[in-house]
Amino acid sequence: MTTYLIKNVSVLGATPTDLLLRDGLVHDGAGQSADVEIDGKGLVALPGLVDLHTHLREPGREDAETVETGSRAAALGGYTAVCAMANTDPVADTAGVVEQVWRLGQAAGLVDVQPIGAVTIGLAGEQLAELGAMADSPAKVRMFSDDGFCVHDPRLMRRALEYVKAFDGVIAQHAEEHRLTVGAQMHEGVESAKLGLTGWPAVAEEAIIARDVLLAEHVGSRLHVCHVSTAGSVEILRHAKARGVHVTAEVTPHHLLLTDTRACTYDPVNKVNPPLRTQSDIDALRAGLAEGVIDAVATDHAPHATEDKECEWARARPGMLGLETALSITVQVLAGREDAGAGDGGVTDAALWDLIAERMSRTPARIAGLTGHGHDPVPGAPANLTLVDPAARWTVDPAALASRSRNTPYTGMELPGRVVATFLRGEATVLDGKAQK
Ligand SMILES: NC(=O)N[C@@H](CC(=O)O)C(=O)O
Ligand SMILES: [Zn+2]
Ligand SMILES: [Zn+2]
Numbered sequence: 001m002t003t004y005l006i007k008n009v010s011v012l013g014a015t016p017t018d019l020l021l022r023d024g025l026v027h028d029g030a031g032q033s034a035d036v037e038i039d040g041k042g043l044v045a046l047p048g049l050v051d052l053h054t055h056l057r058e059p060g061r062e063d064a065e066t067v068e069t070g071s072r073a074a075a076l077g078g079y080t081a082v083c084a085m086a087n088t089d090p091v092a093d094t095a096g097v098v099e100q101v102w103r104l105g106q107a108a109g110l111v112d113v114q115p116i117g118a119v120t121i122g123l124a125g126e127q128l129a130e131l132g133a134m135a136d137s138p139a140k141v142r143m144f145s146d147d148g149f150c151v152h153d154p155r156l157m158r159r160a161l162e163y164v165k166a167f168d169g170v171i172a173q174h175a176e177e178h179r180l181t182v183g184a185q186m187h188e189g190v191e192s193a194k195l196g197l198t199g200w201p202a203v204a205e206e207a208i209i210a211r212d213v214l215l216a217e218h219v220g221s222r223l224h225v226c227h228v229s230t231a232g233s234v235e236i237l238r239h240a241k242a243r244g245v246h247v248t249a250e251v252t253p254h255h256l257l258l259t260d261t262r263a264c265t266y267d268p269v270n271k272v273n274p275p276l277r278t279q280s281d282i283d284a285l286r287a288g289l290a291e292g293v294i295d296a297v298a299t300d301h302a303p304h305a306t307e308d309k310e311c312e313w314a315r316a317r318p319g320m321l322g323l324e325t326a327l328s329i330t331v332q333v334l335a336g337r338e339d340a341g342a343g344d345g346g347v348t349d350a351a352l353w354d355l356i357a358e359r360m361s362r363t364p365a366r367i368a369g370l371t372g373h374g375h376d377p378v379p380g381a382p383a384n385l386t387l388v389d390p391a392a393r394w395t396v397d398p399a400a401l402a403s404r405s406r407n408t409p410y411t412g413m414e415l416p417g418r419v420v421a422t423f424l425r426g427e428a429t430v431l432d433g434k435a436q437k
Contacts (some may be wrong), residue, residue, distance in 0.1 A: 001426065002035045007094040009040025009387065011377055012357055013350030021383045024425040030381045036428075042391060043420055044347055045377045047357050048080025048384035049327065052172070052250055053147070053226060053298035055319070056082075056113070057264070058104060059097070060089025065303040065404045067101060071110035073301070073323040073403040076428040078386035079111050081365070081373045082323075086118040087148040093118035093129035095137035099286040102139035110429045112437055114368060117141040119160050119171060123149050128160060135167045142369040143174035147226055148273075150208055152178060157212065161221035170222040170248075170367065175208035175233075176200075176274065187260040187275040195263060197313075200275045202230040209233050213216050213240035213247050214241060224228065224367060225249040227300050229274040231284035238293045248367050250298035251285050253329035254320055258409060266318030266335030268309050272302070275318075286333060289359060290340035296364045299326045320340060321408045324401050327388065327416035330356060335416070345416060347390055372425075383426035390417035 004021040006029065011017060018029030019040075045307030051074065057065040067084070074082045084101055086092035092101060098115040105113020117134035121127045123146045134141040144164060151157045151173060160171050181200045186192050188199020209225055213236065216223035227247045228234065240247050254272065259279055262270040270276060288294040302319025307314050334354055342352040357376065365374025377385035396410040422430040429436055 004036050004038060004423070004428065005029050005034035006038045006040045006045070006387065009043050009045045010347050011045045012353040013044065013348050015419040016040070019116060019377060021423055024383055026377050026379055026381045026385070027381050039420065040387065042347055043389055046078065046353060046386050046388060047361040047374055047376050048079045048386050048422065048424065049360045050368065050370060050373050051079055051082040051299050051301070051323065052296055052319045052364045052368055054082040054084055054301045054323065055087065056084045057303060058088065059100065061305070067104035067113060068108040069404040070301070070323070071105060071108040071113060072291055072435045074420060075110040075422045076402050076435055077295055077323040077424055078327050079323065080384040080422065081112040081114060081144060081370050083114045083116050083258065083368050084115050085147045086145060087123060087155070091118050091122050092116070093121050095130060095133040096409060098134050098139040098141050099137045108198065108326065110435070111424060112370065112373070114370060115139045115141055116172065117144045119144045119146045119151050120156065124151060125152050125156065128156065128163065131160070131163050131169070131228065135169060142169045143172055143224070144169060145174065145226065147172065147174045150174050150176040150178060154211060158215050158219060161216055161219050161223065163337065165221050168369065170224050172224040172226050172228050175212065177204040177207045180204035185264045187277050189278060191260045191263060197263065201231055202277070203339065205230055205274055206232040206236060209236050213245050213250055215254045216247055217243065217245045222246045227252050227255065227274055228285065229277050229281065230257045234284045234288040234293055237288070240346045241293060248295040250296045251289055251294045252298060252300045253322060253326045254409060256282060256285055256333045257329055258290070266313050268313050269312065269407050271313060271316050271318050271377045272320050273318040286337065287339060290334070290337055290355070295359070296367065297326065297330050297359050298364065299323050303403050305405060306406050309407045316324050319407070321401065321403050321405060324403065325396060325408065325410050326414065327360065327419065328417045330360065331390070331417040332415060345390055357434065383423050385423050386404060386419055387421040389418045389420050390416065394418050
């Protein structure tokens with residue numbers, strides 16, 4: 001196995017050091033030699049990023065993404081592990097399907113692919129799926145979600161929360177009161193009124209989060225809230241955490257940056273669930289993320305084939321790409337925030353890099369139970385890490401993305417921070433910004 005010596009790299013903004021990667025571990029590189037030497041000057045070493053919410057589309061929609069193409073996009077984005085959502089075709093609601101996805105991830109060898117199991121059979125919200133069998137499978141599923149749909153029946157949600165306690169599992173909820181979002185096309189507010197499109201009100205998300213934190217408290221289980229998008233949701237989560245409820249939450253990069261005014265383009269690349277909200281929601285989400293009321297940034301990478309996106313708004317599927325842009329967007333959003341203790345976003349901005357490591361690697365690894373991930377790249381740690389050039393700016397070109405789909409909302413935007421290299425158990429998956437497989 002190739003050994004790597006990374007010279008003069010700043011680990012999370014600290015004074016530059018040399019790191020040696022050998023036998024899948026990080027070692028002190030001082031005075032060492034290796035097969036490949038990397039000039040780390042001006043680069044920041046972060047723990048490999050961990051995504052709690054990725055749609056890989058295999059099995060079923062391999063024309064939009066495969067486990068392999070999605071894994072490549074993830075590695076290029078600085079990720080070493082992704083949690084693959086269950087809304088495939090067939091749905092990942094059996095031990096057989098989750099094992100298949102897990103094996104495809106192993107075969108691709110670019111990131112660790114951790115399948116998420118469905119909560120209910122076929123995501124239909126009627127009968128619990130075989131949660132125990134999925135937990136016992138080689139994929140060792142610990143997180144379950146009907147994402148795309150909400151587990152609507154409170155009795156079923158309660159039973160799912162109770163069931164997964166036996167193996168320290170967690171239910172990840174797509175919080176949407178469907179009866180309030182019938183026909184919804186975008187956020188309900190001033191912009192939807194102007195455009196005459198049916199709105200998806202904030203209360204449809206908040207009502208389910210409020211119900212679920214109470215259920216989680218009642219049964220003493222772990223709840224995770226997917227793609228939190230409103231200021232009111234942040235308030236409910238703050239309240240629940242103060243009460244000691246075992247709830248965690250994620251926010252996507254697009255909900256931290258983009259607003260519902262994007263709908264006026266009628267370009268379905270801006271259509272997503274939950275919908276893009278308002279600037280005051282963004283402000284509350286950013287504050288919640290800095291404060292820790294929101295635990296993690298998760299991409300909700302949702303690739304869609306051209307025919308499902310390049311059509312009229314009402315017919316288009318919701319969802320946007322995220323893996324290859326998440327780190328840059330998060331740096332842009334967090335750099336310079338005083339409440340985050342963040343400085344200029346440069347190589348020595350230790351407060352920023354620590355916050356990024358916390359929200360994009362350590363905490364998501366802990367929530368998903370991925371014990372080999374989320375460790376700072378210091379001697380003794382597993383060599384799952386990424387090297388970022390904070391001074392490099394790049395312009396998003398959909399044609400240059402590794403994802404099989406093209407539905408990025410960031411086309412033409414110039415973003416800070418470029419992933420230079422990613423290592424999975426000491427093996428380079430990305431070098432010089434290029435995928436190695
Ligand atoms: N986020 C989306 O708009 N779409 C997701 C489903 C989901 O995350 O709810 C998808 O699978 O395409
Ligand atoms: Zn969802
Ligand atoms: Zn999703």
